[in-house]
Amino acid sequence: MVSSFPSSSLAGFSLDISAGASLLNLIIGLAMSAETGSAAPVERGAVPDYTTSEAGNPFVEGWYADPDTAIYEGLYWVYPTSSLPYDQQTYLDAFSSPDLVHWTKHPNVLTAANVSWATRAIWAPAPVARNGKYYLYFGANDIQEGEPERGLVGGIGVAVADRPEGPYVDAIGKPLIGEYHNGAQPIDQDVFVDDADGQAYIYYGGHSHANVAKLNADMVSLGTFDDGTQFREITPENYVEGSQMFKRGGAYYFMWSEGGWTGPDYSVSYAVADSPLGPFVRRARVLQQDPAVARGSGHNAVLRVPGSDVWYIVYHRRPLAEADGNHRVLAYDRMYFDGDGAIRPVKMLVKDNFADGRMFNWKTYGGRWAVAGRRLAVAAADADARAFLDTNFSSLVFDATVAVAEGTGDAGLVFRATNLSAGADGFRGYYAGISPAGTVALGKSDAGTWTLLQEASLDIAAAAEYNLRVTAVGSEISVFVNDLAQAKITATDESFASGANGVQARNSGARFGSVSVAEA
DSSP states (O other), X not given: OOTTOOGGGGTTOOOOHHHHHHHHHHHHHHHHHHSSSSSOOOOTTOOOOOSBOTXXXXXXXXXXXXXXXXXXXXXXXXXXXXXXOGGGOOEEEEEEESSSSXXXXXXXXXXXXXXXXXXXXXXEEEEEEETTEEEEEEEETTOOTTTGGGTOOOEEEEEXXXXXXXXXXXXXXXXXXXXXXXXXXXXXXEEEEOTTTOOEEEEEOBTTOOEEEEEXXXXXXXXXXXXXXXXXXXXXXXXXXXXXXXXXXXXXXXXEXXXXXXXXXXXXXXXXXXXTTOXXXXXXXXXXXXXXXXXXXXXXXXEEOTTSSXXXXXXXXXXXXXXXXXXXXXXXXXXXXXXXXXXXXXXXXXXXXXXXXXXXXXXXXXXXXXEEXXXXXXXXOSSEEEEEEEEEESSEEEEEEEEEEEEEEEEEEEEEEEOTTOOTTOSEEEEEEEETTTEEEEEEEETTEEEEEEEEEOOOOTTOEEEEEEEEETXXXXXXXXXXXXXXXXXXXXXXXXXXXXXXXXXXXXEEEEEEEEEO
8 A cells, every 4th residue: 555655665666668658658548538639629719818828837938038919810929039148139939829828939030131230139029010011120239328329230120021920021221219319228119009099109218218209100210299309208217128008998008127137126017197108107016026936027018818808918037946047938927907997916827737738837857748638647657757847835725636547656746845856755845645545645755754744545546537735834734635625634844844846646657737836
């Protein structure tokens, strides 16, 4: 019986590779039988009403930052910066989706080869469609104050294409905005077309200054204001960079990033005005780092689902385990409004229902993992197999579905875990799991020393799926199985205060689904 889950029970266990492959196929088959196909069919025109990217953040793979969004031909589009050292930022990719779940990558939609004056630091694309064309505004060369006077070229350019995926080519052969005005570095632009009169505006600025300018109907030249000027400063309190404009209920919302882009204080604030020209008075910060989820969250875009009042904030952030400033990823979360139009603080949620068929936001240790039928499946491993999210929760509610698909071992949830790479219970943290032998158990692993904290009997069938929940608040830990109102186990232990969340299978094949981690 494996009810107490001792580490020693796994000693000497081995699995033939071919048998393991067959078992993995069995697990995938079981998952596929639970739900038809690896992804639900896309219902075109349906409202994707999610609380976050419920198939996991980041929602696309790779190092990206500074996203902006568009809706073209019934698809959602995201255009980000390639988050690399400046000299390697010579291209832009894009991503499209019919449902905000399944994403298609479109590489090299714009490259330095198609912009004669851009050599590096191609940043922060801003898309807009007009005149039967697709326009992409971008920063390039990271021009500094005084450099244009010395003959150095850089700033905000504009490229044009016949299709959303490009290829985009330089529209005017030079920067649209190539000098500093009102102290604003010509970077981080956003283009907004006012539905009231069709006037297009470009908002931009770095070095703690923000400007707005009019775009002419051709979208490749600047207009003038009534006083004859082309650039109007609109800098709100604490502005650093990352301009973003949208309109809701007749009000104009201006958003921007504060703090340093490599620091933990990088965040997003907003202002509201009755005019696209402001004045923009800072109201509040709405997005900031969460030490349990990610750091450096900022440079956002806003996406509204057409025909609805469903809004998302799309942004970049830095995973907790990453120290390199360029290791940024794309995420989105739901953005809600109060009755007076105020934006509520955005909560970065942690979910993964595997509806996209991907698991690139998980890091695995041992085992052979695959996603099928909206489940994360693993074949029986020679010792144990674990997969972790990059989180650091202390007080938490951790939910998932768990099934032991094959073998006599156990499977379940790991939480408040550190020392993740050590095998055979070498991690430090807690584990709650179920066994077909008829138990649910809670224990802790301390660098190879396993201690059973408590166990309870259950009526468990092999390959059946169970809802497993763990709550941990301070030293109080509870484990629930199916009945989420009545705990099967309640224990007290204060060995581990915080750490990562993951799933584990030991001496068994298993599958996991509907993962959710939240602050208790």
